Structure formats: structure tokens, C-alpha cells
Amino acid sequence: MIRTVVSALLVLVLCSCSTGSGRDISGERIKPVKLDPVLSSKQAKQLFGAKATGSPQNPAPFGSYARGCQAGGAELPETGPTWQAMRLSRNRNWGQPELVDYIEDLSRKAARQPGWNGLYIGDMSQPRGGPMLTGHRSHQIGLDVDIWMLPADNLNLTVQQRENISSISLRRSSGAYTNNNWTRAHHEILKAAASDPRVARIFVFPGAKVKMCNDEKGDRAWLRKIRPWWGHHYHFHVRLTCPKGAKGCVNQNPPPAGDGCADAQQWVNNILNPPPPDPNAKPPVPRRELTMEDLPNQCAAVLTAK
């Protein structure tokens, strides 16, 4: 019985990826272009995963969040007055200058919360963006960042400590509710994060969105950008809109109008009482690895720029 429910849930989860809401996390697709056959025969994640530094080009995101790359990526300093980048061995503390500025600004606001001296910053993008060897479908164009839920009280962590310590989970009941680790400071930090006009969306588990919907007694406009999503209970994920004038950058459609609280509540209800599986649901199509041909043609130059 349990197995049936689990596989039914799995089908639901996977199938929703091909619907409009599945675009929430991955962004829009763009047309592939013909390229150098040597480059295009290799998986893009191996090519981009091998780059240790940003491309010496003017900053520009190319493509969409889950299908693109970044020129002129900037490195978030490993430690700043109000932040530390975590898991430095991954070398994913790179992004467009707008993202680096955003993180620094938000960390200053977080530092004003009780128990917080700033933020612990998880994955941004690889130095030149692109698909990754492990984890994440998005984070490809230097405009996504994962921010830890663990209050950053100690900003003197060593490199080794930043490899070893873990964030904390804020969820219980499979994400239907927040647990005892949730604090008002999380609400305030997510509110500050979403209220910034540079932000397109923030992904967090459904129970957290409903909690904030219930607790917010003031302006609710910011809740629109808080999008319930699977996972995202050890960190929240901030996605910026394409910077002004970034011609090759593909924005997602904005979230639906309204605060999205009823949808989040429905998601929670479905976690608690899963609906029966759709007997006509098509099996999910396995995902193909991206090659250079799948990426915008500017990405070949980003990859090879010296």
C-alpha cells in the first residue's frame, strides 16, 4: 500500500514537470543552434564543469536558467562582513555581478535579525555557468543562488568547517508544515529576499509558504514571488530576473497574479491527503544530457574565451 502511494506520488511529481507549473523551476526553453562538431559531441556539463575561472568577457547571462551559460562571471568573495560561501571545493560561488550585489545586500539585512550575523551561501553557478556534473538543473546563467536555512552566527568558519557542517531542515510532515527550527527571522529574511525588485522567484517548501501566508499581517505583495517547490527545506533558492539590457537572457513568465497562498495550501493538502493517481498519466520521458548544441551559440565562445 505504502509503495503504491509512493509510486503514485512519484508519478505526480515527475509528470508535473512537463506541465506549465514545471516551468517554474527550469524556465523557458530556447532553440538549439548548429555548432562545432568536436564541442557538440561532448556533454556540456563536462566542458563547463572543467572550467576553474570565469570567462574574460563582459558580464552577460545567455539562455535560460536551466539551459545556458554566463560570460564574465564574478566570484562572490569566500568571506565578507556579513556572509560566508559554503562548500568552497565545489567552486560554485560565481554569478553575474547583479547576483553578487544582491547576495551582499541581502546578507546585510539578514545580519539585523536576532541570532543571525549574515548568511551562509550555498551553490550559485559554476565560473562559466552551464550544466553541472552533480545536482541542479538550473543555476546555469549566474542568476540563481541557494541560501542556507542555518542561521549564520559564526562568520569565521574555516574552509574545512565549511565543507563539513550541514544546514538545518525546517520542515516536518514531508514539507506540509514548518518544524521547531522555523523562526520569525526566517520569515523576515525571506520577506526581504522577495521584496527586492531584482528577484523573479524564490523556491521554498510548501509548508513554509503557507506558514508565511498565515503569519503575514502587513503587505502581502511579496508573497507572490515565494513559490512552493519540492525539496528546499535546507535552503531557499533565489532566482533573479534577467538584468536590464541582457539581450541573450531569457526570463520566465512572471508568477501568476495574487499571493499564491491558496495554491500553496492546496499543495499542502495534497501532501497530507494525496489524490489518487491519474490512470491516464503518461510515463515521464527520461531526460537527455545537454550538449553544446542545446545551449545558446554564445556559450561556445564563453567556454573557450581566454
Ligand SMILES: [Zn+2]
Ligand atoms: Zn537551487
